Amino acid sequence: MMLADIAVGDTVTVEHVGGPRAFRRRLMELGLLPGTRVRLVGVAPLGDPLELLVRGASLSIRRAEAESIRIVQVAQGTMPDSSPAASPARAS
Amino acid sequence: MTESAGEHAGARPAAATPPKLAARQRVVLVGNPNVGKSTLFNALTGQRARVGNYPGVTVELREGQARLGPELEVEVVDVPGSYSLSARSAEEQIALDCVLGLASQPAPELVVLVVDAGQLIRNLYLALQLVELRVPLVIALNMIDEVTDAPPSPSAISQLLGVPCVSTNARKREGLVPLREAMASALGVTPSGALALRYPKALIEDADRVAEGLPDSWRRNVERDRALGLWALGSLEPDDELEHIPQGLRDRCLRAHEQAGDRDLDREIIATRYAFLDAHAAELYEGAQPAGEKRASSERVDRVLLHPVFGFVIFLAVMLVLFQTLFSWADPLISLVEATFGGLSRMVEGALPDGLLRDFLVEGLIGGVGNVVVFLPQILLLFLFIGLLEDTGYMARVAYLMDRIMRSLGLHGRAFVPMLSGFACAVPAILATRTMERWRDRLLTMLVIPLMTCSARLPVYTLIIAALFPPATVLGVLPVQGLLMVAMYLFSVLVALVSAAVIGRTVVKGRQVPLILELPPYRLPNPLAVLRMMWERSWLFLREAGTVILAATVVLWVLLSFPKLPESGPASAPTATAEHAEEDGAARRARQLEHSYAGRVGHAIEPALEPLGFDWKIGVGIIGAFAAREVFISTMGLVYGIGEVDDDDPQSLRDKIRSEKRDDGTPAYTPLAGLSLMIFFALACQCMSTLAVVKRETRGYRWPAFLFAYMTGIAYLASLLVFQLGRAMGF
Numbered sequence: 001m002m003l004a005d006i007a008v009g010d011t012v013t014v015e016h017v018g019g020p021r022a023f024r025r026r027l028m029e030l031g032l033l034p035g036t037r038v039r040l041v042g043v044a045p046l047g048d049p050l051e052l053l054v055r056g057a058s059l060s061i062r063r064a065e066a067e068s069i070r071i072v073q074v075a076q077g078t079m080p081d082s083s084p085a086a087s088p089a090r091a092s
Numbered sequence: 093m094t095e096s097a098g099e100h101a102g103a104r105p106a107a108a109t110p111p112k113l114a115a116r117q118r119v120v121l122v123g124n125p126n127v128g129k130s131t132l133f134n135a136l137t138g139q140r141a142r143v144g145n146y147p148g149v150t151v152e153l154r155e156g157q158a159r160l161g162p163e164l165e166v167e168v169v170d171v172p173g174s175y176s177l178s179a180r181s182a183e184e185q186i187a188l189d190c191v192l193g194l195a196s197q198p199a200p201e202l203v204v205l206v207v208d209a210g211q212l213i214r215n216l217y218l219a220l221q222l223v224e225l226r227v228p229l230v231i232a233l234n235m236i237d238e239v240t241d242a243p244p245s246p247s248a249i250s251q252l253l254g255v256p257c258v259s260t261n262a263r264k265r266e267g268l269v270p271l272r273e274a275m276a277s278a279l280g281v282t283p284s285g286a287l288a289l290r291y292p293k294a295l296i297e298d299a300d301r302v303a304e305g306l307p308d309s310w311r312r313n314v315e316r317d318r319a320l321g322l323w324a325l326g327s328l329e330p331d332d333e334l335e336h337i338p339q340g341l342r343d344r345c346l347r348a349h350e351q352a353g354d355r356d357l358d359r360e361i362i363a364t365r366y367a368f369l370d371a372h373a374a375e376l377y378e379g380a381q382p383a384g385e386k387r388a389s390s391e392r393v394d395r396v397l398l399h400p401v402f403g404f405v406i407f408l409a410v411m412l413v414l415f416q417t418l419f420s421w422a423d424p425l426i427s428l429v430e431a432t433f434g435g436l437s438r439m440v441e442g443a444l445p446d447g448l449l450r451d452f453l454v455e456g457l458i459g460g461v462g463n464v465v466v467f468l469p470q471i472l473l474l475f476l477f478i479g480l481l482e483d484t485g486y487m488a489r490v491a492y493l494m495d496r497i498m499r500s501l502g503l504h505g506r507a508f509v510p511m512l513s514g515f516a517c518a519v520p521a522i523l524a525t526r527t528m529e530r531w532r533d534r535l536l537t538m539l540v541i542p543l544m545t546c547s548a549r550l551p552v553y554t555l556i557i558a559a560l561f562p563p564a565t566v567l568g569v570l571p572v573q574g575l576l577m578v579a580m581y582l583f584s585v586l587v588a589l590v591s592a593a594v595i596g597r598t599v600v601k602g603r604q605v606p607l608i609l610e611l612p613p614y615r616l617p618n619p620l621a622v623l624r625m626m627w628e629r630s631w632l633f634l635r636e637a638g639t640v641i642l643a644a645t646v647v648l649w650v651l652l653s654f655p656k657l658p659e660s661g662p663a664s665a666p667t668a669t670a671e672h673a674e675e676d677g678a679a680r681r682a683r684q685l686e687h688s689y690a691g692r693v694g695h696a697i698e699p700a701l702e703p704l705g706f707d708w709k710i711g712v713g714i715i716g717a718f719a720a721r722e723v724f725i726s727t728m729g730l731v732y733g734i735g736e737v738d739d740d741d742p743q744s745l746r747d748k749i750r751s752e753k754r755d756d757g758t759p760a761y762t763p764l765a766g767l768s769l770m771i772f773f774a775l776a777c778q779c780m781s782t783l784a785v786v787k788r789e790t791r792g793y794r795w796p797a798f799l800f801a802y803m804t805g806i807a808y809l810a811s812l813l814v815f816q817l818g819r820a821m822g823f
Binding site: 017019020021022023024025026027028029030031033034041042044045046047048049051053055056057058059060061062064065 | 175176178180210211213214217326329332358359362363366387390391394398399400401403404492493495496497499605606607608609610611612613
């Protein structure tokens with residue numbers, strides 16, 4: 001499943017960051033790494049870009065790039081950040 | 093006694109001052125964007141800052157002096173905010189150059205890393221890079237006031253990284269004394285750098301192999317070379333835009349990545365650093381759980397400001413206020429400037445005898461300074477707005493909201509505010525492109541802003557429409573004149589957008605970079621920082637663009653005034669009947685203008701202008717309009733010998749244009765010629781101030797020359813097309 005496919009409010013764990021090298025490098029440097037928990041906070045009014053919550057910061061990326069980030073679903077719907085801080089789920 | 097020695101040094105004779113200036117130590121301020129770095133810079137340096145330029149790229153470095161002790165004054169350099177030292181563009185490389193003293197930069201005696209206490213782990217990523225590189229380092233744990241529930245511990249950070257760490261609140265000027273002390277004692281002290289980072293063995297071998305390709309001047313010792321090797325592995329690509337990178341180093345990185353097979357070197361480097369920080373996160377907070385209050389309240393605000401409906405309504409309202417401010421509310425201030433300089437001109441005119449000196453002072457010098465100062469109201473107001481938008485965090489939301497639209501044109505989301513400002517005036521709008529980080533985004537925006545219908549075009553349109561188009565209606569309700577005005581606006585937007593798309597794909601190609609935008613938490617703006625930015629921007633404009641505008645005004649004055657007519661012109665003697673003395677003066681000024689260089693150029697280019705429906709008089713008007721587009725009106729007034737014409741209500745000129753006949757008795761100006769002229773004014777780069785500002789922002793004549801050529805080129809072609817097609821269709 002890809003990051004672009006999840007619904008607003010879903011919390012997921014990143015499995016693999018794809019895309020152009022400069023992009024994935026910068027995203028990882030901002031703390032969005034395999035194993036990191038990400039919540040889709042919202043989508044811009046025109047449908048793009050997306051707003052993500054990563055390590056307590058709001059990051060925005062476009063849908064096209066979110067297509068290249070593989071994730072596993074952790075929780076659906078609006079979940080508070082204080083969800084159990086489990087180690088990165090590797091189940092598919 | 094010794095303590096006050098430095099304080100009084102300035103009052104002593106120059107010979108007695110110790111030659112400390114040359115040896116002043118250098119401190120570089122780095123940090124992520126939005127961590128209060130500039131505020132801390134201001135707090136450290138007080139009022140003594142100047143804006144310099146990084147050689148080569150158009151990135152500004154702010155520099156100032158900070159007093160760390162009674163005898164210790166250091167040079168502080170504020171580097172543009174960056175998340176990491178890895179780089180692929182020339183802009184991103186600056187942080188590395190300044191930190192390590194590469195390229196033309198001197199090596200700093202100290203680096204101060206400003207950290208947002210509410211974003212600790214991500215901010216410390218940069219700290220790890222700096223410690224690995226063995227840079228003398230002090231960490232300022234800033235915005236400590238925003239994390240009262242679970243503040244990270246400076247001493248724990250200091251212990252973990254082996255560098256001093258001080259908590260600060262730059263905005264309230266808290267923690268500055270301990271920070272200055274920590275800076276003073278850390279100057280030139282290399283950290284031990286023994287971090288327990290567990291890079292995979294293979295990665296370290298890769299880094300060491302790459303390090304063998306480092307230029308000798310970069311090398312120090314094994315650890316630092318290895319850290320630089322890691323930097324190169326994580327930064328260099330076949331198509332990056334970095335400069336001064338030896339080919340050997342590049343090749344080694346490329347080979348390392350090729351031979352890595354399944355291993356992802358970037359991920360190995362970054363994940364190792366984050367694993368280290370995550371493993372120690374709990375001890376940095378001394379067990380407390382950060383609740384993220386700031387984040388939660390920002391999210392609530394965003395629920396409204398980024399709402400699909402209300403979000404856009406509020407966005408439009410904010411932009412409307414911005415537009416209204418520049419377009420209308422700046423007017424009284426602009427009038428005040430104009431009145432002041434007008435008054436000054438009249439004073440000089442009254443005080444000096446008729447002659448060359450008086451003309452030069454009034455029309456060249458005072459007019460020129462007026463031409464510069466008249467931009468200040470809009471520049472100040474625009475930067476007031478931009479400062480507020482940036483400081484509150486709303487500017488990032490503007491980019492977020494507009495990204496979808498702006499991206500399709502090849503423009504950055506942040507280009508929206510400068511483009512909108514272009515409707516008021518291109519000069520402040522071009523200065524506002526500074527809000528974009530990438531040079532390519534800035535350049536592209538600069539090149540299309542001058543196409544927006546600025547307020548100086550309005551008097552020209554009004555004159556032409558009122559003179560040549562009937563006050564009739566279409567379909568019984570829509571007024572022709574109003575429709576034309578709206579059409580000119582739409583036309584300019586359309587051309588600007590098409591030009592952006594075309595220029596962005598050809599002249600300033602550059603790759604489209606995937607968007608990664610941080611939406612910082614909302615904060616109250618810092619009035620002092622906003623005022624300071626307004627002041628710095630205005631001063632830079634006055635100093636660098638202002639001098640060019642002043643010089644161009646003088647040149648234009650020469651073109652329009654010389655050579656002088658002989659004292660008694662041949663036409664004046666026989667035909668002079670009982671005309672009023674004043675009319676005679678106006679007629680003489682018209683003949684003088686025709687006799688001038690500008691008049692001659694107007695005549696010379698008449699064959700080129702005729703296919704557009706213009707005569708030499710309009711040619712002179714176009715030359716005069718370089719000072720500012722609305723000057724077209726007063727120049728035309730002079731050409732026609734009407735004398736002084738009021739820009740705002742040029743009744744006499746309107747009548748003259750309507751009644752002007754050619755030699756064969758047909759009207760000189762048809763509505764078609766008027767349309768052609770308006771299109772020419774919409775597209776041509778008839779503004780020396782715009783060119784001066786582009787020259788200043790791009791540091792050279794290349795881009796202003798391109799701007800002038802392409803705009804005037806399409807203006808000529810479009811007017812030609814309209815006039816010739818219109819004539820063929822019988823208008």
